[in-house]
Amino acid sequence: MANAVKGVIAGAKGAPVSVETILVPDPGPGEALVRIQACGVCHTDLHYREGAITNDFPFLLGHEASGMVEKVGPNVTNVAPGDFVILAWRAPCGTCRSCLRGRPWYCFASRNAQQKMTRQDGTPLSAAIGIGAFAELALVAAGQAVKVNPAARPEAAGLVGCGIMAGLGAAINTAGVSRGDSVAVIGCGGVGNAAIAGAKLAGAHTIIGVDVDDRKLEWAKQFGATHTINSRHTDPVQAIRDLTGGNGVNVAIEAVGRPETYTQAFYARDHAGTVVLVGVPSPEMKIELPLLEVFGRGGALKSSWYGDCLPTRDFPMFIDLYLQGRLDLERFVSETITLDKVEEAFHKMERGEVLRSVVVF
Ligand SMILES: [Zn+2]
Numbered sequence: 001m002a003n004a005v006k007g008v009i010a011g012a013k014g015a016p017v018s019v020e021t022i023l024v025p026d027p028g029p030g031e032a033l034v035r036i037q038a039c040g041v042c043h044t045d046l047h048y049r050e051g052a053i054t055n056d057f058p059f060l061l062g063h064e065a066s067g068m069v070e071k072v073g074p075n076v077t078n079v080a081p082g083d084f085v086i087l088a089w090r091a092p093c094g095t096c097r098s099c100l101r102g103r104p105w106y107c108f109a110s111r112n113a114q115q116k117m118t119r120q121d122g123t124p125l126s127a128a129i130g131i132g133a134f135a136e137l138a139l140v141a142a143g144q145a146v147k148v149n150p151a152a153r154p155e156a157a158g159l160v161g162c163g164i165m166a167g168l169g170a171a172i173n174t175a176g177v178s179r180g181d182s183v184a185v186i187g188c189g190g191v192g193n194a195a196i197a198g199a200k201l202a203g204a205h206t207i208i209g210v211d212v213d214d215r216k217l218e219w220a221k222q223f224g225a226t227h228t229i230n231s232r233h234t235d236p237v238q239a240i241r242d243l244t245g246g247n248g249v250n251v252a253i254e255a256v257g258r259p260e261t262y263t264q265a266f267y268a269r270d271h272a273g274t275v276v277l278v279g280v281p282s283p284e285m286k287i288e289l290p291l292l293e294v295f296g297r298g299g300a301l302k303s304s305w306y307g308d309c310l311p312t313r314d315f316p317m318f319i320d321l322y323l324q325g326r327l328d329l330e331r332f333v334s335e336t337i338t339l340d341k342v343e344e345a346f347h348k349m350e351r352g353e354v355l356r357s358v359v360v361f
């Protein structure tokens, strides 16, 4: 049986999104049907609407979500109806070449629901990052539903499913920030501020937030930045060196995804330091660096996909830290909105007015 519910659809490239009635099938083998309680508005949703990811319109948007498992299909053992879950866009298969090498966070065959959600006329919808959670119900692979402590507020918990996990994981999993490290984070939106929060959790002693927007730098301080630099007025590389005894930071995290900010991260780190790129570049961008500097500075140049997270390991842990008061997830929720306000939320995001607008159901 299919369930008729409201969902947010991007029907054509660049066109405003609309709320439509969609059909969500009951779960088949290995699938779970989740009643969505909250879903954050992420830049990736906007990128889908702009046709910047694929051209498989129409899209069912939304992917930073939490909710309650409503039904499960045959052969599902990890969750049961009534479980409070965060949806993950990585559900390791256990059998691809990366999983078999013991690196499930790089899984190359991550699972999604087999059945499609559709328009009422049967047109299949492409679910954003294999989720599609700006809807009252979402059908996912059971492995994408990760059980966490139900004491968490749904609107805060859902954010761990994407952007916030990307930032926390860039600092903790990819960079391996630890006690006493110095860290610079370039770009203090949702992902960058999560990287700052992650660096603080991991025990970094100097955390430098860099952005061109003073409002974002204020947020950075609230999440744990010990220093901030407005790079519109100040050369961030020199300022970061000045704050670190002339040396640069141990870890520079680039949360913008642009050649000029990547270059800043490259030169702002100390010898043998680590650069982590977690900002997502667009296809035409190129970078030019002196190869001798790449060699001579040593260290590591890394990319962080989804914070190199293992959802079943990391989501419950971050929710527990949040419930213990050690990770301020609530602060990422700038506002809660209804399903029909997603288009408006995109504009607020583009103007840099919010960290996250979160749809609540
Ligand atoms: Zn795999």
Ligand SMILES: [Zn+2]
Pocket: 042, 043, 044, 045, 063, 064, 162, 163
């Ligand atoms: Zn996202």
